[in-house]
Amino acid sequence: MNSVMNSVTNFLTTTDPLFLWLSGAALGLLVTATLIGAVLAWRVQTPAGRDTVRNLNARIRSWWVMVALFAAAMLLGSVVTLVLFTLLSYLALREFITLTPTRRGDHAGLFLSFFLVVPLQYWLIGIGWYGLFSIFIPVYVFMALPSLSVLGADPTDFLTRTAKAQWGLMLAVYCTSHAPALLWLDIPGYRLPGALLLLYLMTVAQLSDVFQYVFGKLWGKTRLSPGISPSKTVEGLVGGGLTAVAIGTGLHVITPFSPLQAAGMSLIIVIAGFFGGFVLSAMKRDLGVKDWGTMIEGHGGVLDRLDSIVFSAPLFFHLTRYWFT
Amino acid sequence: MIPLLQPALRHGLLGLTRLLVGARASWEGSAPADVPRIYFANHTSHLDTLAVMAALPAELRARTHPVAALDYWGGSALRRAIAVGCLNALLVDRTGKATAEVMDAMAAVLESGQSLILFPEGTRGDGTVAPFKSGLYHLSQRVPNAELVPVFIENLHRVMPKGMPLLVPLICTMRFGAPLEAVAGEDKAAFLERARDALVSLSRSPSASQPDSQSTGQRTAQ
Numbered sequence: 001m002n003s004v005m006n007s008v009t010n011f012l013t014t015t016d017p018l019f020l021w022l023s024g025a026a027l028g029l030l031v032t033a034t035l036i037g038a039v040l041a042w043r044v045q046t047p048a049g050r051d052t053v054r055n056l057n058a059r060i061r062s063w064w065v066m067v068a069l070f071a072a073a074m075l076l077g078s079v080v081t082l083v084l085f086t087l088l089s090y091l092a093l094r095e096f097i098t099l100t101p102t103r104r105g106d107h108a109g110l111f112l113s114f115f116l117v118v119p120l121q122y123w124l125i126g127i128g129w130y131g132l133f134s135i136f137i138p139v140y141v142f143m144a145l146p147s148l149s150v151l152g153a154d155p156t157d158f159l160t161r162t163a164k165a166q167w168g169l170m171l172a173v174y175c176t177s178h179a180p181a182l183l184w185l186d187i188p189g190y191r192l193p194g195a196l197l198l199l200y201l202m203t204v205a206q207l208s209d210v211f212q213y214v215f216g217k218l219w220g221k222t223r224l225s226p227g228i229s230p231s232k233t234v235e236g237l238v239g240g241g242l243t244a245v246a247i248g249t250g251l252h253v254i255t256p257f258s259p260l261q262a263a264g265m266s267l268i269i270v271i272a273g274f275f276g277g278f279v280l281s282a283m284k285r286d287l288g289v290k291d292w293g294t295m296i297e298g299h300g301g302v303l304d305r306l307d308s309i310v311f312s313a314p315l316f317f318h319l320t321r322y323w324f325t
Numbered sequence: 326m327i328p329l330l331q332p333a334l335r336h337g338l339l340g341l342t343r344l345l346v347g348a349r350a351s352w353e354g355s356a357p358a359d360v361p362r363i364y365f366a367n368h369t370s371h372l373d374t375l376a377v378m379a380a381l382p383a384e385l386r387a388r389t390h391p392v393a394a395l396d397y398w399g400g401s402a403l404r405r406a407i408a409v410g411c412l413n414a415l416l417v418d419r420t421g422k423a424t425a426e427v428m429d430a431m432a433a434v435l436e437s438g439q440s441l442i443l444f445p446e447g448t449r450g451d452g453t454v455a456p457f458k459s460g461l462y463h464l465s466q467r468v469p470n471a472e473l474v475p476v477f478i479e480n481l482h483r484v485m486p487k488g489m490p491l492l493v494p495l496i497c498t499m500r501f502g503a504p505l506e507a508v509a510g511e512d513k514a515a516f517l518e519r520a521r522d523a524l525v526s527l528s529r530s531p532s533a534s535q536p537d538s539q540s541t542g543q544r545t546a547q
Contacts, residue, residue, distance in 0.1 A: 090494075097493070104489070107489050107491060293496060
């Protein structure tokens with residue numbers, strides 16, 4: 001018992017106080033959401049309302065798992081975080097390629113995409129080779145994959161097949177990998193662990209999603225684009241986006257940014273997150289599915305959860321790298 | 326083999342299967358139940374047995390026996406340990422010399438209240454379902470109270486196409502359909518055709534019933 005107390009005390013005194021504050025805030029938010037979900041489940045009367053509340057509670061349960069996973073990875077260090085993202089990219093790419101038509105000639109290229117390109121991209125980030133990881137997939141893989149496929153001597157849908165495989169790699173691997181790459185940025189005068197920049201990006205992007213959903217459910221009237229994403233509303237976008245920017249501005253204490261710079265960065269994360277989700281929704285419509293997968297209860301697949309990161313991660317990474325390193 | 330090694334190997338194999346192909350169960354017309362069942366599935370790749378086993382709930386998996394070829398899986402101590410020790414396989418002689426013994430062994434499993442997994446096509450398809458061999462008919466005549474549950478294995482032929490040594494990880498869904506109803510006086514050919522139709526009807530891809538077309542693994546919305 002004593003040794004447990006000692007290790008808890010040790011943990012609390014050696015861990016960054018900001019990290020503890022943020023973990024506490026996240027915990028408080030999740031507990032509040034869980035309580036609200038329980039009250040709603042108890043009070044809801046209509047069958048339609050029951051469905052909404054069930055979906056909401058499934059989402060909240062999944063948030064617990066996701067927050068716990070990320071907190072653990074960040075506490076265990078940058079390499080564990082990188083491994084977690086390698087796995088997420090692998091799963092997201094699997095969801096994307098599952099829904100994409102492939103032919104025999106693509107087999108070798110796809111095998112290498114999963115088992116060579118995914119680990120290599122993250123390995124390049126891990127060894128800090130910025131010059132190569134930032135062009136590896138858009139330049140070298142872009143040429144190598146169709147070169148392998150063309151050996152299959154099958155021209156049927158060749159452009160479509162090649163383009164879709166490349167898009168899968170760009171979204172699930174290349175874009176996503178810029179999120180953990182934040183941990184390798186060397187920012188002069190910034191004394192906090194780089195994991196907090198990743199935490200900042202994830203928090204602003206995901207809260208923007210959550211608040212857009214909440215504002216849309218409560219006050220949404222004007223549909224933004226029913227043909228692509230029926231649940232997106234103008235009221236949800238503006239209300240949720242502004243709330244996320246406000247939180248992002250407040251969180252400037254964990255970043256190297258001034259409050260004004262943090263507001264600008266949050267705004268960019270929110271806008272890029274919105275377009276990432278919007279573009280991926282259009283792709284789902286095109287492929288005839290509602291979700292990318294079924295892995296995360298209430299949320300769909302891994303790619304459904306990463307969709308607000310895919311565009312915002314590279315933007316946030318490059319803006320931070322250009323202006324602050 | 327060391328007793329602890331087999332459960333560890335089983336968990337390892339099933340975990341790896343899920344990491345590679347997902348192996349999600351979709352119960353469409355039947356529900357998981359501990360009654361004697363013949364799960365009959367389309368044969369798409371070497372991973373079929375593992376994928377169906379991974380999709381079953383653990384308590385049913387322990388009482389379900391995939392039927393596997395003795396000439397391959399009984400070929401070495403390691404293969405036998407994997408097939409019989411880890412996956413409860415029932416090894417059968419498929420050379421045709423011991424048909425009566427094979428039938429007795431399969432019937433004995435069902436009569437003890439446990440279940441079997443069969444691949445009645447006998448050969449691997451490329452996303453299409455071949456005509457069934459007659460074993461399924463004879464077994465259903467022998468043990469009429471066993472439920473015949475079709476299991477359509479979706480996408481797995483794209484993971485490991487015939488003749489390809491490499492594996493591309495894709496999400497594969499096991500679609501468990503409604504048990505076949507008994508039809509009095511039905512002859513063998515009609516039964517086998519009806520069983521095959523029940524399996525094909527679980528497919529989301531229009532090409533499963535016609536040979537020689539490329540399936541794309543597309544699913545419809547919802």
